[in-house]
Amino acid sequence: MYSGKGVGRLYVVATPIGNLKDITLRALEVLKGCDFIACEDTRQTRKLLKHYGIEGKELLSYHEHNEEQAAKEIVERLKGGESCALVSDAGTPCISDPGYRVVKLAREEGIEVTPVPGPSAVTAALSASGLPTDRFLFVGFLPRKEGQLKEALKEAVELPYTVVAYESPHRLEKTLTLLSELYPDATVALFKEITKVNEAFLKGTPEELLKELRERGMVKGEFVLLFPPGRERVEEPEEVLRKLLESGMKLKEAAKEAARITGRPKGELYKLGLKLLGK
Numbered sequence: 001m002y003s004g005k006g007v008g009r010l011y012v013v014a015t016p017i018g019n020l021k022d023i024t025l026r027a028l029e030v031l032k033g034c035d036f037i038a039c040e041d042t043r044q045t046r047k048l049l050k051h052y053g054i055e056g057k058e059l060l061s062y063h064e065h066n067e068e069q070a071a072k073e074i075v076e077r078l079k080g081g082e083s084c085a086l087v088s089d090a091g092t093p094c095i096s097d098p099g100y101r102v103v104k105l106a107r108e109e110g111i112e113v114t115p116v117p118g119p120s121a122v123t124a125a126l127s128a129s130g131l132p133t134d135r136f137l138f139v140g141f142l143p144r145k146e147g148q149l150k151e152a153l154k155e156a157v158e159l160p161y162t163v164v165a166y167e168s169p170h171r172l173e174k175t176l177t178l179l180s181e182l183y184p185d186a187t188v189a190l191f192k193e194i195t196k197v198n199e200a201f202l203k204g205t206p207e208e209l210l211k212e213l214r215e216r217g218m219v220k221g222e223f224v225l226l227f228p229p230g231r232e233r234v235e236e237p238e239e240v241l242r243k244l245l246e247s248g249m250k251l252k253e254a255a256k257e258a259a260r261i262t263g264r265p266k267g268e269l270y271k272l273g274l275k276l277l278g279k
Helices: 025-033 042-051 067-079 100-108 121-129 146-158 169-182 206-215 237-246 251-262 266-276
Strands: 009-013 036-039 058-061 084-087 112-116 136-141 162-167 188-192 200-204 223-227
Touching (some): 025 112, 036 042, 042 058, 067 084, 121 162, 121 188, 121 223, 146 162, 146 169, 146 223, 162 169, 169 223
Parallel strands (some): 009 112, 136 162
Antiparallel strands (some): 162 223, 188 200, 188 223
8 A cells, every 4th residue: 555666655653642542543554554664662663553453564773873874774665665654752753753864865865755643742732731822932852951951941931932842850850940040930831741641730930840740749751841922921012022033033023023912013113123223
């Protein structure tokens, strides 16, 4: 069904992020029909395949440490007419997971790449957070080095749209502690173990989150941090406009967005922007 003469096809297949029932019928069809599966961890993928009775499928290891070489091997097989399903341990490949290199190389070689949509911790967290979703920024995992982490947190707190980040359990307390020192009054939303048995949602200041996490013994697991738009804490039109311009927006777009946020006339804000830019 998926392979044949000529060039094969690469399927980018989203898999469950926790609950094994969160997989699409189409994803199962592709996993059954493809010639081989490129996966981040063969052990994790075997669990999924076993759960759905998919047997005898060839699994090729593809992860951050062998991406370059594995991508070449996969593309050569695709050029030979085979079809491949690319999966990560959980969620959608390439979203803070391996996959970019093989997709890029396949595209460059003229091979068709087909997305098979499904679970993603980013969109799952956004959809259930109650935060604005018309504009958001996903920044992946937060930096490990303190200086870079400070800059990332400053940006996340002040940008005029929702910011989504991943954080590992062994760094979460450090990140929230640093955030409480820098921005003690900032509001943060936190998802733990989305779709899993111990799923939880918390919202409050960094100190409030730390206290609740410790009291409830919730510092282990997978976490998604969400920062509400900075506009919820900014009132002055000039300040709103300045932050939009500093985020990289062009003046025309910044004036339009500032008008939407503040309710002030776009023309007035455009003129204010010219002054801020020294024009």
